[in-house]
Amino acid sequence: MDFCSHDTLLARLHMEALLPVIRFFIEETPEGKAVTESWQDWHWEMRWHVMGIGKTTLLFDRATVGVACQPRRLHLLFLSPFQLNSIFLKKGFSLPLPLSGFSLLFSHLPRFQSLADQFEKIMRGNRHENAPLRCLLAIKTAILSAAVLAECEQESHDLISGCTPGLALFKLGQTNLGWIRWDGRHATGGLDTLPEPPTVTVSFTSTALLQAALDGQLDQLAAVGLCDIQVCGLAPLADVFGLIMDRANKYLQP
Amino acid sequence: MNKPPLQPSFPKASMALFERAAKVVPGGIYGHASPALTVPGAFPYYAVRAEGCRYWDADGVEYLDFMCGYGPIILGHNHAGVEDAAAHQRRLGDCFNHPAPVMVELAEYMVSLVDFADWAVFGKNGSDMTTWAVQVAREFTGRKKILKASGAYHGKDAWCSPGHGGLIEEDRRHIHNFRWNDLDALESWFKTHGEQAAAVILTPYHHPAFGDSEMPSQEFWPTVRRLCDKHGALLILDDVRAGFRLHGGGSHRFFGFEPDISCYCKAIANGYPISAALGRKEFKAAASRVFLTGSYWNGAVAMSAALACLQTLEKEKAIEKMAAAGEMLRDGLLALASKFNSPLVISGPPSMPSVRLAHDDNFERTQEFCAIAAREGLFFHPHHNWFLSVAHDGAAITESLRRAERAFVSFKSTVS
Ligand SMILES: Cc1ncc(COP(=O)(O)O)c(C=O)c1O
Numbered sequence: 001m002d003f004c005s006h007d008t009l010l011a012r013l014h015m016e017a018l019l020p021v022i023r024f025f026i027e028e029t030p031e032g033k034a035v036t037e038s039w040q041d042w043h044w045e046m047r048w049h050v051m052g053i054g055k056t057t058l059l060f061d062r063a064t065v066g067v068a069c070q071p072r073r074l075h076l077l078f079l080s081p082f083q084l085n086s087i088f089l090k091k092g093f094s095l096p097l098p099l100s101g102f103s104l105l106f107s108h109l110p111r112f113q114s115l116a117d118q119f120e121k122i123m124r125g126n127r128h129e130n131a132p133l134r135c136l137l138a139i140k141t142a143i144l145s146a147a148v149l150a151e152c153e154q155e156s157h158d159l160i161s162g163c164t165p166g167l168a169l170f171k172l173g174q175t176n177l178g179w180i181r182w183d184g185r186h187a188t189g190g191l192d193t194l195p196e197p198p199t200v201t202v203s204f205t206s207t208a209l210l211q212a213a214l215d216g217q218l219d220q221l222a223a224v225g226l227c228d229i230q231v232c233g234l235a236p237l238a239d240v241f242g243l244i245m246d247r248a249n250k251y252l253q254p
Numbered sequence: 255m256n257k258p259p260l261q262p263s264f265p266k267a268s269m270a271l272f273e274r275a276a277k278v279v280p281g282g283i284y285g286h287a288s289p290a291l292t293v294p295g296a297f298p299y300y301a302v303r304a305e306g307c308r309y310w311d312a313d314g315v316e317y318l319d320f321m322c323g324y325g326p327i328i329l330g331h332n333h334a335g336v337e338d339a340a341a342h343q344r345r346l347g348d349c350f351n352h353p354a355p356v357m358v359e360l361a362e363y364m365v366s367l368v369d370f371a372d373w374a375v376f377g378k379n380g381s382d383m384t385t386w387a388v389q390v391a392r393e394f395t396g397r398k399k400i401l402k403a404s405g406a407y408h409g410k411d412a413w414c415s416p417g418h419g420g421l422i423e424e425d426r427r428h429i430h431n432f433r434w435n436d437l438d439a440l441e442s443w444f445k446t447h448g449e450q451a452a453a454v455i456l457t458p459y460h461h462p463a464f465g466d467s468e469m470p471s472q473e474f475w476p477t478v479r480r481l482c483d484k485h486g487a488l489l490i491l492d493d494v495r496a497g498f499r500l501h502g503g504g505s506h507r508f509f510g511f512e513p514d515i516s517c518y519c520k521a522i523a524n525g526y527p528i529s530a531a532l533g534r535k536e537f538k539a540a541a542s543r544v545f546l547t548g549s550y551w552n553g554a555v556a557m558s559a560a561l562a563c564l565q566t567l568e569k570e571k572a573i574e575k576m577a578a579a580g581e582m583l584r585d586g587l588l589a590l591a592s593k594f595n596s597p598l599v600i601s602g603p604p605s606m607p608s609v610r611l612a613h614d615d616n617f618e619r620t621q622e623f624c625a626i627a628a629r630e631g632l633f634f635h636p637h638h639n640w641f642l643s644v645a646h647d648g649a650a651i652t653e654s655l656r657r658a659e660r661a662f663v664s665f666k667s668t669v670s
Contacts, residue, residue: 200616
C-alpha cells in the first residue's frame with residue numbers, strides 16, 4: 001500500500017472532506033443559505049480539479065430558479081496539491097488554471113472565498129456562538145476526513161486494516177450525520193444516501209455530547225453505559241473509525 | 255432530543271449506581287464488564303450475590319448465568335468445597351512475608367495434571383502469565399518476534415491489548431499476526447522471520463469477540479508444532495479461557511498436541527484470583543531469570559482455593575458434565591430456533607458456545623435477542639462466547655430453555 005505525501009493527503013482532505021461539508025453548509029443550513037442569498041447568478045458550478053487527485057464539484061443551484069439548462073461552470077485546474085492547499089491555508093495564492101468559465105474567475109471565485117470565510121468564521125469563532133452548527137459541520141468534516149485518512153494515512157490504515165468490513169453510520173437523534181464504509185481494502189464516506197445498510201450505528205442523543213466527543217472531553221464508555229450514546233451492531237468498527245476521526249484534527253485544525 | 259426510554263424492566267438500581275460511578279470511575283465500569291460491551295440499558299450492570307448457576311443483580315433480579323464471571327466460575331458460584339478450603343486458609347492467614355506451603359502443593363498437583371509440564375509459577379490474572387511467558391520465550395531464544403492470531407485476546411498488556419489508548423508504536427514492533435487456520439500465512443511468516451522468532455502464542459481454538467469460534471483444522475496444531483521446532487521458537491498455549499473446561503489435563507490434550515509453556519487462569523480456582531504458567535524443564539532456567547512477582551501473588555487463600563477447585567474438577571468428572579450440559583443447551587436452543595424460524599449459529603465447544611442469530615453478521619439482531627433474553631432472566635452474551643459450569647445441571651438447562659422459549663416468542667413479535 002502506498003501512502004500519500006502530506007500535501008496530497010491535505011489536498012484530499014480539502015477536496016473530499018471540506019468541500020462536501022461546505023456544500024452541505026450552503027444547501028442545508030440557514031446560515032449557509034444566508035451567505036449565498038445576495039448572489040445574483042444562481043446557476044453555476046465550481047469544479048475543483050487537482051492533478052493526480054481528482055475532481056470535486058460544488059453546484060450552486062437554487063431549486064426555485066427552475067433552470068433547465070446546464071449551469072455555467074468555473075473549472076479550476078490546480079497543478080499540484082500544494083497549489084490547492086495554499087488557497088485553503090491562505091498561504092500565498094497562485095491562481096489555478098481556469099479550464100472553463102474564465103469569465104467567472106474574477107466575479108465568482110471571490111464569492112466562493114466569502115463563503116469559505118463565513119464557514120471558517122463559524123468553525124473557528126467563539127465556542128458558544130453557533131455551537132450546534134459548528135458541531136454539525138465539524139462532525140461531518142471528521143466523518144469524511146476519516147474515510148480519506150483510512151485510505152491515505154499509514155497510521156489510520158493500520159488501525160482499520162484489522163477490522164471486519166462494514167459501514168458505520170453516525171446519527172444525532174434521528175438525523176443521519178454521515179457514514180464511513182470500509183470494504184476490507186478501501187474506505188469511502190458520505191453525508192447522504194447510504195450505499196448499504198449500516199453494520200454499526202452510533203447515535204448521539206444531544207449536540208452537547210457530540211461536541212464533548214469532538215473536543216476529546218467525553219468519557220465515551222460511560223456515555224454508552226448511560227445510554228447517552230447508543231451503539232448498535234458491530235461496535236469495534238465504530239471505535240476504530242472514532243479513533244481515525246480524532247486524527248483529522250492533526251491536519252484540519254478547527 | 256431525549257434518550258430513548260429504558261426497557262421497562264431495566265434494573266433501576268444498576269443504573270443509579272452507574273450514574274454515580276460515571277462521575278468517579280473512568281468509563282463507569284471499565285474493561286470486559288463495561289456495559290458498552292453488552293446491550294446498555296437492557297443488561298444488569300452490578301451483581302450483588304450468586305449461588306450455583308444463578309446470580310442476582312443490584313435490583314434483586316435473578317439471572318441464569320451463562321457467563322460465569324467470564325469464565326472463572328467452573329464449579330458454580332459459592333461452591334462449598336472451594337469456599338471451605340479458602341476459609342480454612344483465611345483463618346491461618348493469606349498475605350505473609352513468604353509463600354505458604356500450599357504453593358508447593360499446588361505446583362506439584364498442577365505439574366501432575368498437565369502432562370508435558372515440569373514446573374509451575376503463579377500470578378493473579380491471565381495477562382500476568384501470557385506476558386511473562388512471552389518474556390521467557392525471548393529470554394530463552396534471545397530473539398524478539400512473537401506471532402499471534404489476529405483477533406485473539408491475550409490480555410490487557412501493551413504488546414497485545416485490543417485497546418488503542420496509551421500505546422506507542424514500539425510496543426508492538428515485534429508482534430506479528432496471522433489469520434487463524436491460515437497455514438500458508440504461517441509457513442510464509444516463518445520463512446521470513448523464522449530466525450528471529452521467539453514464540454508463537456495461540457489459544458487452543460479461536461474464540462474472538464464479535465465473531466464465531468473457529469476450531470483448528472486437522473493440520474493446524476501439527477503444523478504449528480513442526481514449524482516452531484524447525485525454527486527454534488517456543489509454542490506458548492494461552493489456555494487462560496479454555497483451560498480445564500475442555501480437558502482435565504489442559505486443552506492441548508483435547509486437541510492432541512504439546513506446547514512448551516501453557517498459561518491458565520480462569521477455571522483454576524472457581525473465582526479466586528490466581529493464574530498459572532506451566533512449562534517444560536528445558537525452559538526452567540530461562541524462566542527463573544525472568545522477574546515475576548506482585549504484592550498479592552503469593553496469596554495463600556487463592557492457592558488453597560485453586561487446589562480444592564482442581565481436585566474437585568477431577569473428582570466430579572466436571573468436563574463430561576459441562577460438555578453434556580452444553581450439548582443439551584445447544585440442542586435445545588437449536589430446536590427453539592427452528593421452531594420460531596430464527597436460525598442460530600452455534601460454534602465452539604458445547605461448554606463454551608458462541609451463539610448468534612444466523613444472517614446477522616453485525617450482531618445487531620443477536621443484541622436484540624439477548625436484550626430480550628435478559629428480561630427473561632437469562633444472561634446470554636451477544637458477542638462473546640458463553641461459559642457453562644458444573645452447576646448447570648439438567649434442571650437448570652431445562653429452566654433456561656423454558657425462559658429462552660419465552661424470549662423467542664417476544665423476539666418473534668418484535669421482528670414481525
Ligand atoms: C485467552 C485469554 N488470554 C488472556 C486473557 C487475559 O486474562 P486476564 O483478564 O485475567 O488478564 C484472557 C481473558 O479473558 C483470555 O480469554
